[in-house]
Amino acid sequence: MPFTGDITDSGFFGSEGGDGAEALDPAVIELVDRLQARAPAGREGLIRVLLALQQTFDRVSWRVQELVADRFGLSPAQVAGVVSYYPQLSSERRGRLKFDVCTGTACFLCGGEGVLGQVTRAADERRPVDGKPSLAVRQQRCLAVCGLGPVVRVEDRAHTVTEAGAAEGLVEDLLGPSLQPEDEF
Amino acid sequence: MTIATSVPRAGVRDPVKISICGGSGCVALGALEVIDALKRGADDAGTPLEIDSRSCVVGCRGFCSQGPLVYFPGLDVLYCRVGREDVDEILQSTFGQLETVERLLFSDPSSGRRYRGLADNPFFANQDRQVLARCGVVDPEDVDHAVSLGAYDALKRALTDLDPDKIIDLVKRSGLQERGGAGFPVGLKWAVVAETPGEIRYVVGNGEAGDPGPTSDRTLLEGDPHGIIEGMAIAGFAVGAREGRLFLRSEHPLAVARAEGAVAQARKRGFLGSQIFGSTFDFSIEICENAGASMGGEETSLLNALQGGRGVARPRPPFPAVSGLWGRPTLINGLETLANIPLIVLPERLGADVRPARTKVVSVSGAVSRPGVAEVPLGTSLAEIVVELAGGSAGDDVLGVHLGGPGGVSLSRSQLDTTIDFGSLRTYEANLGSGSLVVLGADSCPVALARFLVAFCAEESCGTCPPCRIGTRAVLTLLDRISSGEAEASDLHRLERLCRHIRQTSLCELGRNAAGSVIASLQNFRTSYESHLSGRGCTTGACG
Numbered sequence: 001m002p003f004t005g006d007i008t009d010s011g012f013f014g015s016e017g018g019d020g021a022e023a024l025d026p027a028v029i030e031l032v033d034r035l036q037a038r039a040p041a042g043r044e045g046l047i048r049v050l051l052a053l054q055q056t057f058d059r060v061s062w063r064v065q066e067l068v069a070d071r072f073g074l075s076p077a078q079v080a081g082v083v084s085y086y087p088q089l090s091s092e093r094r095g096r097l098k099f100d101v102c103t104g105t106a107c108f109l110c111g112g113e114g115v116l117g118q119v120t121r122a123a124d125e126r127r128p129v130d131g132k133p134s135l136a137v138r139q140q141r142c143l144a145v146c147g148l149g150p151v152v153r154v155e156d157r158a159h160t161v162t163e164a165g166a167a168e169g170l171v172e173d174l175l176g177p178s179l180q181p182e183d184e185f
Numbered sequence: 186m187t188i189a190t191s192v193p194r195a196g197v198r199d200p201v202k203i204s205i206c207g208g209s210g211c212v213a214l215g216a217l218e219v220i221d222a223l224k225r226g227a228d229d230a231g232t233p234l235e236i237d238s239r240s241c242v243v244g245c246r247g248f249c250s251q252g253p254l255v256y257f258p259g260l261d262v263l264y265c266r267v268g269r270e271d272v273d274e275i276l277q278s279t280f281g282q283l284e285t286v287e288r289l290l291f292s293d294p295s296s297g298r299r300y301r302g303l304a305d306n307p308f309f310a311n312q313d314r315q316v317l318a319r320c321g322v323v324d325p326e327d328v329d330h331a332v333s334l335g336a337y338d339a340l341k342r343a344l345t346d347l348d349p350d351k352i353i354d355l356v357k358r359s360g361l362q363e364r365g366g367a368g369f370p371v372g373l374k375w376a377v378v379a380e381t382p383g384e385i386r387y388v389v390g391n392g393e394a395g396d397p398g399p400t401s402d403r404t405l406l407e408g409d410p411h412g413i414i415e416g417m418a419i420a421g422f423a424v425g426a427r428e429g430r431l432f433l434r435s436e437h438p439l440a441v442a443r444a445e446g447a448v449a450q451a452r453k454r455g456f457l458g459s460q461i462f463g464s465t466f467d468f469s470i471e472i473c474e475n476a477g478a479s480m481g482g483e484e485t486s487l488l489n490a491l492q493g494g495r496g497v498a499r500p501r502p503p504f505p506a507v508s509g510l511w512g513r514p515t516l517i518n519g520l521e522t523l524a525n526i527p528l529i530v531l532p533e534r535l536g537a538d539v540r541p542a543r544t545k546v547v548s549v550s551g552a553v554s555r556p557g558v559a560e561v562p563l564g565t566s567l568a569e570i571v572v573e574l575a576g577g578s579a580g581d582d583v584l585g586v587h588l589g590g591p592g593g594v595s596l597s598r599s600q601l602d603t604t605i606d607f608g609s610l611r612t613y614e615a616n617l618g619s620g621s622l623v624v625l626g627a628d629s630c631p632v633a634l635a636r637f638l639v640a641f642c643a644e645e646s647c648g649t650c651p652p653c654r655i656g657t658r659a660v661l662t663l664l665d666r667i668s669s670g671e672a673e674a675s676d677l678h679r680l681e682r683l684c685r686h687i688r689q690t691s692l693c694e695l696g697r698n699a700a701g702s703v704i705a706s707l708q709n710f711r712t713s714y715e716s717h718l719s720g721r722g723c724t725t726g727a728c729g
Contacts, residue, residue, distance in 0.1 A: 008457075039197075040471045042474065042493075043492060043493035043494075044473070044491060044492060044493055045472070045493070046493035047474065047476050047490065047493055048473065048474060050476070051435055051474055051476055057435075072493075081495055082493070082494065082495060085478060085495040085496065086475075086476030086477045086478050086495075086496070087476070087477035087478060088435060088436075088476040088477035089476050090478075095585055103550075104398075104550075105550070105587065105621065105623045105634075105637070105638070106550035106551050106556070106623055108637050109552075109623065109625070109626070109629055109634070109727075113637070113729075114729075140436055141396070141436060142396075142400065142403075143213060144208070144209040144210040144213070144245075144249050144403060145210045145213060145214060145249050145250055145252070145419075145555035146249065146250060146548070146550035146556045146557075147249070147251075147550065147553075147557070148250050148251025149550075153213055156212070156213065156332075157213060157214075157215065158210075158213035158214050166238070178504075180353075
């Protein structure tokens with residue numbers, strides 16, 4: 001269950017230029033401790049904690065990785081090794097607005113690969129200058145509505161995008177004036 | 186959602202029951218909004234609805250492309266692609282006057298014919314639903330409902346009437362083979378785990394099919410999670426394990442949530458925990474989510490992921506049955522395999538003269554008019570599945586079938602008489618894998634499909650062994666050359682030779698099966714590959 005309180009994982013170093021000396025928000029520390037207490041004991045709980053943090057902050061920043069490493073008795077490199085290995089974990093923000101493109105076999109046969117390219121291009125064109133993405137375009141192995149392909153899922157709703165330009169249209173709808181990236185970040 | 190109207194009407198004694206599919210597909214297509222609209226519409230019309238089940242959903246019926254599905258069990262009427270705007274008409278016609286809303290019945294895209302319910306719909310009528318029997322019937326979020334439909338009866342029998350040796354013997358005699366992968370005999374695997382010395386043993390339910398296509402695991406988890414939990418607990422009793430891990434895809438959050446809820450409810454009801462059914466047997470299950478790298482569901486990479494590490498393959502031997510999770514003997518079975526176990530222990534549930542472990546859950550997609558997840562008897566031919574169940578064709582408008590996901594094989598149209606069973610498929614060096622079956626239309630390109638599947642495997646490769654790490658990339662490069670029309674005849678020989686080498690030398694099944702898939706594609710669609718050579722390129726346009 002993602003944490004929904006008003007906390008941030010700011011104060012990290014690395015990708016956003018900090019020097020690493022900043023302290024983490026105490027609420028983040030409390031959250032990590034709470035997640036660890038709920039997860040399976042020992043190192044078996046590591047990936048579950050990381051997934052929950054990814055869901056909460058849209059990334060697992062280097063600083064948070066250090067904290068997690070400390071709590072699990074691991075080195076930061078060991079945690080970084082896990083974060084960098086799994087596609088659903090990332091030390092960089094991916095965009096809070098999720099846009100899933102089905103890349104399952106059935107959707108591929110209906111043109112899903114082209115849809116992925118269209119959506120990625122459309123999202124890139126709207127990326128703000130500070131490099132923070134507004135839209136997370138995610139490849140999903142199957143969205144479970146085979147037969148309607150090619151399919152995308154936007155905020156838990158599935159859409160068929162057989163018409164040329166339909167996928168770009170959905171991106172356009174999402175990133176209209178009421179949802180500017182600066183409002184999100 | 187099971188709803189019963191309390192309004193008496195002439196000639197109708199029983200309330201009209203309705204169930205709404207709450208699987209991932211139907212939810213993504215708006216099922217929850219339909220449920221809300223139905224409740225509100227009923228209130229507005231002054232027709233209070235009594236919800237007679239704790240939560241508001243039934244699990245996935247497998248007919249996902251037609252969702253949201255609304256079904257009236259008493260009338261055998263199935264409405265497809267129902268939207269909020271249809272709710273008033275449903276309330277007035279079907280609830281109010283028991284009349285069918287014709288336009289909401291399933292209309293077969295190929296024939297235009299409409300089907301009223303499940304009994305006359307070939308997608309359902311051609312199935313033999315054993316492990317899927319409760320999917321679409323039971324409320325997956327209500328353990329009491331599951332118990333009323335027979336859940337945990339087999340566990341009770343196992344713990345009170347049988348001993349571990351007898352259960353392993355039952356599984357051996359049933360002939361159950363692992364439902365994913367190469368079909369290893371399940372009873373034999375159980376016996377190895379049980380006989381390996383050690384105080385601690387584990388049972389792992391492998392819910393990572395490693396297939397970029399529809400999966401039976403998701404359907405089972407969303408539809409009947411208690412069947413899997415019961416199978417795991419029986420397995421734990423049989424092999425002497427007190428702890429289980431259910432390894433699931435985090436990309437399927439609804440399935441994970443249902444599994445978590447079901448485990449919590451089972452624990453509360455005493456079906457998990459200490460002294461289950463008054464016996465000395467203790468068993469617990471932890472849900473573990475995978476963060477995306479599946480390695481094709483490969484067992485040893487799964488173990489590393491469970492231990493909180495990178496999901497990379499381990500050399501074998503030792504096999505997980507001897508040295509698995511944390512070096513302990515570990516039984517790893519797929520979810521469909523585990524869901525078969527209660528039926529083996531308590532075959533009476535299937536009725537007289539019905540033998541358990543004789544079916545396979547398949548997910549059919551591609552060039553068919555009735556795609557979905559279905560359960561068919563072992564021995565059913567691919568043609569029967571494609572034509573009779575899924576409404577496809579076996580004629581010129583079908584190129585063939587790809588079976589078994591990224592490590593599976595593409596079979597040509599002339600091979601559609603192949604039957605779904607482990608022996609027949611071995612003839613083509615194929616395995617059932619995840620049970621996915623993708624029908625290739627005449628405009629499909631086998632080269633493009635092979636390239637797509639190898640790209641998936643190359644991306645999934647853990648990088649431990651060079652044949653897989655480097656080899657799959659090299660295969661991809663060759664397939665790119667073929668796709669773009671730059672290849673020559675000698676490239677086909679190089680491709681085949683390279684794939685045979687990868688198949689012989691890869692550390693695990695991911696590399697072996699990826700290479701085997703290309704070899705089969707080359708053998709069965711040689712003409713198509715040759716037509717791409719020397720500047721001719723792809724005639725279908727699929728290679729881009």
